[in-house]
Structures are given as structure tokens and as C-alpha cells.
Amino acid sequence: MSDSAFLSLEKLTLAYGDTVAVKDLDLSIQKGELVAFLGPSGCGKTTTMRSIAGLLKPKSGRIRLEGADITHVSANKRSVGLVFQSYALFPHLTVFENVAFGLRLKGISGAELEVRVVSGLNSVGLTKFANRKPAELSGGQQQRVALARSMVMEPKVLLLDEPLSNLDARLRLEMRTELQRVQRDTGVTMIFVTHDQGEALSLADRIVVMLNGAIEQIGTPEDIYNSPASAFVADFVGFENIFPIENGRLRAGNGPIELAGPLPHDAAGLAWRPRMLTLGSGPFQGTVRGASFSGSAREYLLDTPFGTLKAEVDAALPAHCAGAALAFDLPIEKAAKLKRFN
Ligand SMILES: Nc1ncnc2c1ncn2[C@@H]1O[C@H](COP(=O)(O)OP(=O)(O)OP(=O)(O)O)[C@@H](O)[C@H]1O
Ligand SMILES: [Mg+2]
Structure with a gap:
């Protein structure tokens, strides 16, 4: 772990009784960073947060804050x-x-x-609600009270476990902006958990993608979005067409895919977003199984020799109906190169 880290988790293993929920987790976070934990239900996000807050004693490993070992410091003395x-x-x-x-x-x-x-109330825009009871507030306002309640303690690290989960789309967007503003104004180091990849991409300085109690990938939103390290992360951030490389060949479920150029040596798989497929020209033939229109784009499900692929094109292009035969390509130069295939 780097010595300059503000908060570091070192080989942290967390368990409930004999059930290990997080294993050997290493993570270092800089002062003032806004870090998002992203991952499926049960992957250990809340568990990790609880241990940082001092509510769950690690089975092994260490937690340091500003260089000091706080692994055994009680929750109310941790800031x-x-x-x-x-x-x-x-x-x-x-x-x-x-x-x-x-x-x-x-x-x-x-x-x-x-x-x-x-x-504190002012910073979350609730000054005029000071005398109300929680039941007299909307869900979003209640969440802002919870945020203010934590912020007034002036913590060194603020952990937010799905702070926007109970809000409707509009309020979510408002609160996102609010969170960013609070973080900018106070410079507090923040870790927040979300299920929503759009939220993680738009808010975070860095994203930690977790799976099965371990870190799958850590990176900037651009890293995670453009260069997923594994098939799992690729799938999680919307690459719909994902194939492993085995024995030097790209493999579909029912056989190899012969692409025009050489495959990268260091990749365990390739992945394409629906937008990255070439549609209407190319060496392969598919049949449109279904089409859907989303305003700005048209998405096609294509039956192909490699299974069902998903392609997306600009809605301004002519539409194709179910049953239409279409040429397509999987351009190697556009594919994300996966380091691991899981
Ligand atoms: N109090 C507990 N006792 C036993 N097992 C628990 C307890 N709390 C969580 N677990 C288990 O630990 C694992 C991690 O749970 P955790 O709550 O950290 O997941 P999460 O990533 O926060 O999921 P979610 O997105 O659903 O909130 C899960 O398998 C869960 O069943
Ligand atoms: Mg949770």
C-alpha cells in the first residue's frame, strides 16, 4: 500500500461467523477522493463500509486512516x-x-x-424544514437529513450506502449534484455504494467494482467504461457481445469466430458494445430477430452463427424488420480487450 494513502484497507478479510463476506481486500484512497463501490447484491459493499466505520471487526487485515492503524479503534472514535x-x-x-x-x-x-x-441543514437545502418531523418529509428530504446528520460531525471519511436508492429519477439527479457540491465544498473523502453504473460513472473520481467479496477492477470512470478488465465488468457496464479467446481463437458458444485480423496476444477475451458492431456490411451474415426504437437509436437482436448478438445504430438510418438478412462485422480495433475471462 502506498504510504501517501489517506485511507487504506490492507488484506482485509471480513466474516459473519464462519461465512467470509470479503476476502483479502486491498484498497487505498486519497484525501478528498470520491470513490464509488459498484457491484451486484451480496458482493460485500455494505460489509466493507461497516468495517471502515468500525461496526464490524475484521477477521484479519488492517485499516489505516492518515497513516494510523484504526483497525481496533471503536466506531465513535474514528471520525x-x-x-x-x-x-x-x-x-x-x-x-x-x-x-x-x-x-x-x-x-x-x-x-x-x-x-x-x-x-448542515443549509448545505442540503433543508433550513426551512428544521422544525418538521421525518414523517412530514418526502423520501428525498429524509435522505438529505441523514446526509446532514453525518456531515455536521465533520468526519474525515463519509461513507454513503446507496444514499440515492429511495429517490425518483428527478430527485436522484438533484441529489447527485448536491453530493458533488457538498464534496467539492468540504473536500471530505467520500465512499458511496450504488447499484447504478450511470451514477458511479457520473459521480466518482474512481470506481471499485466488486464481485464475490473481492475487487474485480479499480479505475477511473473512463477506465471502467472503456477498458473493462474482465468479462464480468464488461457485462456490468453494458458490453453485450462478449467472447473468450481460447487457444488463440475467439470462441462463440458453438465454435470459433474467424475475424479478419490477428487477435491481441495479451487478451483473454474481446467485448463489443452494441454500438461497436458494423451493421449492413462485413464478412458475416445475421438475421434480424427483433428490433427496438429508443428515440435516438435502434437496437437489433441478430441471430448469427455465433449466437444472438446485440447491435445498435443511429435511429436516422433506415430500419430493418424482423427476418431481414444483414451483413455485419465485429471490428477488432473497436473491441475492448479483456485481461480476464470469468
Ligand atoms: N449480518 C449478517 N450475517 C451473516 N451474513 C451476512 C450478514 N450481513 C451480510 N451477510 C452476507 O455477507 C455477504 C455480503 O453482504 P453485503 O451486505 O456486504 O452485500 P452488499 O454488496 O452490500 O449487497 P446489497 O447490494 O444487496 O446491499 C452476503 O452474502 C450476505 O448474505
Ligand atoms: Mg448493501
């Missing part, structure tokens, strides 16, 4: 805030008191308490 997947506000307390709760526990009162709570 790590966690906004839970279910944000659990106190229903009988007002918005103001919900946000003030942690500060009061720390012995802060009077004018300082007032100033910090008001500024």
Missing part, C-alpha cells in the same frame, strides 16, 4: 461517518434535533450547536 442504506431517522425528533443528535452526544451545545446544525 468516519456512515449514512446507512436505510437511513433510520429518529421519528419523534424534529429535523433540527435529528441533525443535532450526534453533536449533543459529543457534548456540543448552545451557539456552536446551533451554528453547526443550521449550516
Whole structure:
């Protein structure tokens, strides 16, 4: 692990009883970074967050914050805030008191308490709701209270477990912008969990893709989107046409695919987004099984000698009906080269 890391997880193994949920996880995060954990249900995102927050004792490995080993430091002494997947506000307390709760526990009162709570509410745009109870707020407003409640504690690291999951599309977008603004203004180091790859791509400085309690790939949104390291990541970020390379040949389910040029030596597979297929010309023949129109694009399911492929073209191009025969190509130069095939 790099010494300059602000937060580092070193060979972290986390378990519930005998069930290992996260194994040998290594991750280092810089100060002020906004990192997204992305991965399917059950892959260990919440578990990892809970251990960083001090709510789950690691089976083995270490957690360091600003160089100090905090593996065995209790949750309330870590300066790590966690906004839970279910944000659990106190229903009988007002918005103001919900946000003030942690500060009061720390012995802060009077004018300082007032100033910090008001500024916290202000930063999430809820000043005028200070006297309401949680039940009198929308889901999105409640999530913002939970965010303010964590932020007023001025944590060194803020962990957000699916903070936008309960919001409708419009509010989600608003809250995304809000999160980015808060992070820019305060410079707090943030890790957030999401199921939504669009959210991870648009918000994060770096994305950690997890699978089965381990990291599949760490990279910038551009890395993850353009250069997925494995078949799993490729599938997760929307490459629909994914094939392994075996014995120097690209393989479909029912046999080899003979591409025009040489395959890259160092790849375990190739993947194409629907947009990357050439449609209407090329050495291969397919039959349109289905077509769908999405406004700006047309998507085709093609029955081909290599199985069913998905292609997408600009909607301005002439449409093809089911049953139409179409030439196509899988251009090697456009394919993402997968380091691993899983
Ligand atoms: N309290 C618990 N006791 C036993 N096993 C648990 C417990 N909490 C989680 N697990 C298991 O640990 C694994 C990781 O769970 P975790 O909650 O970290 O997943 P997640 O990535 O956050 O998933 P989701 O996206 O559904 O929230 C899962 O297999 C889960 O069943
Ligand atoms: Mg979870």
C-alpha cells in the first residue's frame, strides 16, 4: 500500500461467523477522493463500509486512516461517518434535533450547536424544514437529513450506502449534484455504494467494482467504461457481445469466430458494445430477430452463427424488420480487450 494513502484497507478479510463476506481486500484512497463501490447484491459493499466505520471487526487485515492503524479503534472514535442504506431517522425528533443528535452526544451545545446544525441543514437545502418531523418529509428530504446528520460531525471519511436508492429519477439527479457540491465544498473523502453504473460513472473520481467479496477492477470512470478488465465488468457496464479467446481463437458458444485480423496476444477475451458492431456490411451474415426504437437509436437482436448478438445504430438510418438478412462485422480495433475471462 502506498504510504501517501489517506485511507487504506490492507488484506482485509471480513466474516459473519464462519461465512467470509470479503476476502483479502486491498484498497487505498486519497484525501478528498470520491470513490464509488459498484457491484451486484451480496458482493460485500455494505460489509466493507461497516468495517471502515468500525461496526464490524475484521477477521484479519488492517485499516489505516492518515497513516494510523484504526483497525481496533471503536466506531465513535474514528471520525468516519456512515449514512446507512436505510437511513433510520429518529421519528419523534424534529429535523433540527435529528441533525443535532450526534453533536449533543459529543457534548456540543448552545451557539456552536446551533451554528453547526443550521449550516448542515443549509448545505442540503433543508433550513426551512428544521422544525418538521421525518414523517412530514418526502423520501428525498429524509435522505438529505441523514446526509446532514453525518456531515455536521465533520468526519474525515463519509461513507454513503446507496444514499440515492429511495429517490425518483428527478430527485436522484438533484441529489447527485448536491453530493458533488457538498464534496467539492468540504473536500471530505467520500465512499458511496450504488447499484447504478450511470451514477458511479457520473459521480466518482474512481470506481471499485466488486464481485464475490473481492475487487474485480479499480479505475477511473473512463477506465471502467472503456477498458473493462474482465468479462464480468464488461457485462456490468453494458458490453453485450462478449467472447473468450481460447487457444488463440475467439470462441462463440458453438465454435470459433474467424475475424479478419490477428487477435491481441495479451487478451483473454474481446467485448463489443452494441454500438461497436458494423451493421449492413462485413464478412458475416445475421438475421434480424427483433428490433427496438429508443428515440435516438435502434437496437437489433441478430441471430448469427455465433449466437444472438446485440447491435445498435443511429435511429436516422433506415430500419430493418424482423427476418431481414444483414451483413455485419465485429471490428477488432473497436473491441475492448479483456485481461480476464470469468
Ligand atoms: N449480518 C449478517 N450475517 C451473516 N451474513 C451476512 C450478514 N450481513 C451480510 N451477510 C452476507 O455477507 C455477504 C455480503 O453482504 P453485503 O451486505 O456486504 O452485500 P452488499 O454488496 O452490500 O449487497 P446489497 O447490494 O444487496 O446491499 C452476503 O452474502 C450476505 O448474505
Ligand atoms: Mg448493501
